[in-house]
Amino acid sequence: MSNPTPTAEVEERNSSGTPRHFGLIFAALMAAMLLASLDQTIVSTALPTVVGELHGVNHMAWVTTAYILAATISMPVYGRLGDLIGRKVLFLGGIAVFLAGSVVAGLAQDMTVLIIGRAVQGLGGGGLMIISQAIIADLVPPRQRAKYMAPIGAVFGLSAVVGPLLGGWFTDGIGWRWAFWINLPIGALALAIGAFALRLPRKTAQVAFDYLGFSLLATAVTCTVLLAEWGGTDYSWSDPVILGMAAAGLSAWVLFFLSQRRAKEPIIPLWLFRSRIFNIATLVGLLVIGIGMFAFIGYLPTYLQMVYGVSATESGLLLIPMVVGIMSTAIPSGQLMSKTGRYKIYPIAGALCVGVAALLMSTMGTGTSLVLVCVYVFLLGAGLGLAMQPLVLAVQNDFPRSDVGTATSANNFFREVGATLGTAGVGALFTHRLAEQLDDRLTADAAEVVGNTKALTPALVHSLPDKIQDSVILAYQHALTPVFRYMVPVFVIGLALAFLLPEKKLADDNGPDADEAPGRPGATGPENDAEVGASSRN
Numbered sequence: 352m353s354n355p356t357p358t359a360e361v362e363e364r365n366s367s368g369t370p371r372h373f374g375l376i377f378a379a380l381m382a383a384m385l386l387a388s389l390d391q392t393i394v395s396t397a398l399p400t401v402v403g404e405l406h407g408v409n410h411m412a413w414v415t416t417a418y419i420l421a422a423t424i425s426m427p428v429y430g431r432l433g434d435l436i437g438r439k440v441l442f443l444g445g446i447a448v449f450l451a452g453s454v455v456a457g458l459a460q461d462m463t464v465l466i467i468g469r470a471v472q473g474l475g476g477g478g479l480m481i482i483s484q485a486i487i488a489d490l491v492p493p494r495q496r497a498k499y500m501a502p503i504g505a506v507f508g509l510s511a512v513v514g515p516l517l518g519g520w521f522t523d524g525i526g527w528r529w530a531f532w533i534n535l536p537i538g539a540l541a542l543a544i545g546a547f548a549l550r551l552p553r554k555t556a557q558v559a560f561d562y563l564g565f566s567l568l569a570t571a572v573t574c575t576v577l578l579a580e581w582g583g584t585d586y587s588w589s590d591p592v593i594l595g596m597a598a599a600g601l602s603a604w605v606l607f608f609l610s611q612r613r614a615k616e617p618i619i620p621l622w623l624f625r626s627r628i629f630n631i632a633t634l635v636g637l638l639v640i641g642i643g644m645f646a647f648i649g650y651l652p653t654y655l656q657m658v659y660g661v662s663a664t665e666s667g668l669l670l671i672p673m674v675v676g677i678m679s680t681a682i683p684s685g686q687l688m689s690k691t692g693r694y695k696i697y698p699i700a701g702a703l704c705v706g707v708a709a710l711l712m713s714t715m716g717t718g719t720s721l722v723l724v725c726v727y728v729f730l731l732g733a734g735l736g737l738a739m740q741p742l743v744l745a746v747q748n749d750f751p752r753s754d755v756g757t758a759t760s761a762n763n764f765f766r767e768v769g770a771t772l773g774t775a776g777v778g779a780l781f782t783h784r785l786a787e788q789l790d791d792r793l794t795a796d797a798a799e800v801v802g803n804t805k806a807l808t809p810a811l812v813h814s815l816p817d818k819i820q821d822s823v824i825l826a827y828q829h830a831l832t833p834v835f836r837y838m839v840p841v842f843v844i845g846l847a848l849a850f851l852l853p854e855k856k857l858a859d860d861n862g863p864d865a866d867e868a869p870g871r872p873g874a875t876g877p878e879n880d881a882e883v884g885a886s887s888r889n
Contacts, residue, residue: 379544387476392514407462421473429478430760449475457531485756501685504739567607574600579775638845641769676732701738706842713836788826
């Protein structure tokens with residue numbers, strides 16, 4: 352199929368080069384992304400109440416898994432379709448699907464309906480996270496785009512911290528269903544702004560959707576996510592279920608990429624991997640952001656509750672320095688990238704900060720002050736803020752505007768997969784070490800007092816006799832903090848890759864379409880002479 356032909360863009364632009372009403376449009380895009388990213392975490396603190404009311408404790412994990420699974424599968428599909436048929440209709444459709452899922456979840460009277468609602472939310476949410484970034488790429492040239500991408504990075508960090516706090520506040524107050532109802536007015540406003548203020552080129556094309564590729568991708572992602580969720584928890588890593596799922600997932604991944612060679616319109620085109628910038632930026636994002644951010648957020652709150660005796664709400668508030676760190680580096684770095692057109696130094700500095708933060712956290716003991724812990728968390732956030740959006744911007748800058756959605760979605764997709772696997776890896780290592788530490792530190796009599804060590808809660812730990820309580824706390828401390836040290840080599844690899852990231856000066860305009868751009872099948876244009884240092888293509 353030939354590339355779709357966009358009709359003329361009718362949007363007037365102001366003196367800064369952005370469309371009229373861009374501030375309003377940008378606010379709607381940010382609101383949509385905030386809703387989609389918030390719903391990954393907002394139900395986590397509400398789950399005990401939800402499963403109690405709906406009598407579904409055996410299906411509790413699926414409330415979160417259904418959303419993550421649907422969002423991850425849909426990401427590359429939205430990105431590719433946006434390049435082929437236009438993004439406005441997908442953006443509005445994504446909001447509508449997300450709101451429909453919110454209504455189903457909010458009205459749910461049993462766990463089955465709730466899980467279905469969460470899956471529908473995920474199908475819309477995955478698109479909102481991708482299409483919003485691609486729309487900004489449509490409207491703003493890469494060099495000016497840098498200062499708008501910074502707040503997007505802050506949204507992801509903010510939602511990871513605020514989501515659980517907001518979910519807990521709703522649950523303790525007006526009810527857990529408001530974790531879904533709150534989406535309706537905000538989503539409706541974003542939908543209205545998108546419908547009436549957003550002006551994008553319309554594309555006319557007949558799309559040959561890759562049904563085989565989608566089926567294989569869905570199978571591969573499902574096996575990967577469930578492997579990460581169930582391995583070492585519901586099933587041992589040597590269980591036939593886990594081994595079978597690993598084999599099925601690996602086979603599906605291989606068959607998926609083989610299918611993309613023959614597909615007329617592949618979901619993740621293999622020509623993406625011809626770009627050194629795409630390959631390296633995606634790997635750095637997977638290692639530094641995917642593993643770094645989500646592994647720390649996933650286990651640090653539990654550590655704070657167990658070791659310091661803080662409440663669940665307080666442990667969430669103690670992660671606010673990470674959001675402050677993200678914003679304090681993301682916004683200034685975005686401004687500097689817009690002025691200089693250079694981005695390479697920021698992922699390097701970000702990977703270094705994340706690695707140092709991990710090393711410092713590995714030194715934490717039961718006597719480490721919470722103030723110092725907050726300093727470490729701030730440093731982690733500062734590193735994430737430096738690395739997060741420059742990597743996405745580098746990828747977008749290396750592709751013609753007609754392929755930006757495909758490149759952006761693939762980059763985010765692999766980062767999400769990395770986050771899933773990284774969190775699972777850290778969890779498996781932590782669980783194994785915790786079991787060893789508890790066995791070493793608890794006598795037979797103490798173990799009998801503690802009971803089932805797999806059902807330990809902060810409240811239970813701090814109700815134990817002082818001597819046993821100290822043993823359990825030390826077990827948690829010695830189980831988790833060395834895991835942070837084990838992660839340092841991962842960040843060192845990310846740092847080394849960041850040094851290898853080619854720097855292609857950010858363009859002052861949105862560049863040519865794919866037919867005129869280098870490095871793409873059928874391209875005829877010359878290499879971009881604004882590239883700095885090394886070629887971005889093999």
